[in-house]
Amino acid sequence: MSKHSFAICSLIRIGGSPDAPPISYAIREDRLRGIGFDFVRQILPKQTHVEIAKPMPWLRAIHWTRDGHIDLLVGLQSTHYPPEWFTYLEPPLTTSAHSVFYRRRELPLRNLHALLPLRGATLRGAKSATHSHSGFDLSQLTLTTADSVEKALKMLALDRIDYFIAPQWHAISSWLNLYSEQSLPLAMLPEPVHINPVYLALSNQSPCLADKEALEAAIIKAKREGLMEALLEQSFLYSNVVDQFHDLLR
Structure with missing residues (x-):
């Protein structure tokens, strides 16, 4: 053997x-x-x-x-x-990249600093970290929790939050299954928040x-x-x- x-x-x-x-x-x-x-x-x-x-x-x-x-x-x-x-x-x-998703707007968000005055959400049970992949201090953000990506998308559609942080694959596939571009126009920050093995x-x-x-x-x-x-x-x-x-x- x-x-x-x-x-x-x-x-x-x-x-x-x-x-x-x-x-x-x-x-x-x-x-x-x-x-x-x-x-x-x-x-x-x-x-x-x-x-x-x-x-x-x-x-x-x-x-x-x-x-x-x-x-x-x-x-x-x-x-x-x-x-x-x-x-x-x-x-x-x-690896799995977790990114920021937000409602598409005329003036797009450029980086994590643009989130400071906004309301966001993270997924319940997601990895809790004090700093992003690029070193940004995440404790500066105003964050609530969502039980799932689907709940986060619904909160975004109802304007209860301005953005949410979630795994890229999951967030995009859930959005494709639940919404049209017209009902919830979505955008994503280019810099991931986390990259997890x-x-x-x-x-x-x-x-x-x-x-x-x-x-x-x-x-x-x-x-x-x-x-x-x-x-x-x-x-x-x-x-x-x-x-x-x-x-x-x-």
């Missing part, structure tokens, strides 16, 4: 977020899908049996992974959880933890061969977002 052969993991139970397209999502469906799951299937041996958990609130999926009911969590973007809960697989699958995380209660080195070797090989880029190109959801991306920059 080679150094990185799979020894234990003949069955792996996988979970993820219902609200993190295109990595992991469930849109009006009773099953999780996304390129994160496609990636995992392709790096595992063919004989490994894969079970994908039903969609559940993200916090519940995290707790199920902590307790060992889920072996592998797809799409974890924060490393602030207790180290005894998870083992993060390196390298990350990809997107991890696969193994439960420390999982027997698959014994295969950590084999899984990481498979991730490195797949990334070197361009698997994530190929999956992104094949994703209709991602392509739909990309088509709109540059139109939102003012």
Whole structure:
């Protein structure tokens, strides 16, 4: 058996977020899908049996992974959880940019400083940080919380907020599904607020933890061969977002 052969993991139970397209999502469906799951299937041996958990609130999926009911969590973007809960697989699958979205106007916003007199929202449960990717002091902003991107879009449409901060893929795809350009003209600041690594995380209660080195070797090989880029190109959801991306920059 080679150094990185799979020894234990003949069955792996996988979970993820219902609200993190295109990595992991469930849109009006009773099953999780996304390129994160496609990636995992392709790096595992063919004989490994894969079970994908039903969609559940993200916090519940995290707790199920902590307790060992889920072996592998797809799409974890924060490393602030207790180290005894998870083992993060390196390298990350990809990165997720979180940006500022606002109602399109004649005089576009140019940078984070333009947000200072405005009312904004962040997603409940999102990574709390004091500074942006570029070093801007986020504590200067007036921010409330929204339970989801869909709620943030509704708050923006009703003029209850002037902008919101959310993952680019999720915000744009939700906007495309819920609104037309005429009903809610949207724009996006060019500078992201956060750029988070997107991890696969193994439960420390999982027997698959014994295969950590084999899984990481498979991730490195797949990334070197361009698997994530190929999956992104094949994703209709991602392509739909990309088509709109540059139109939102003012």
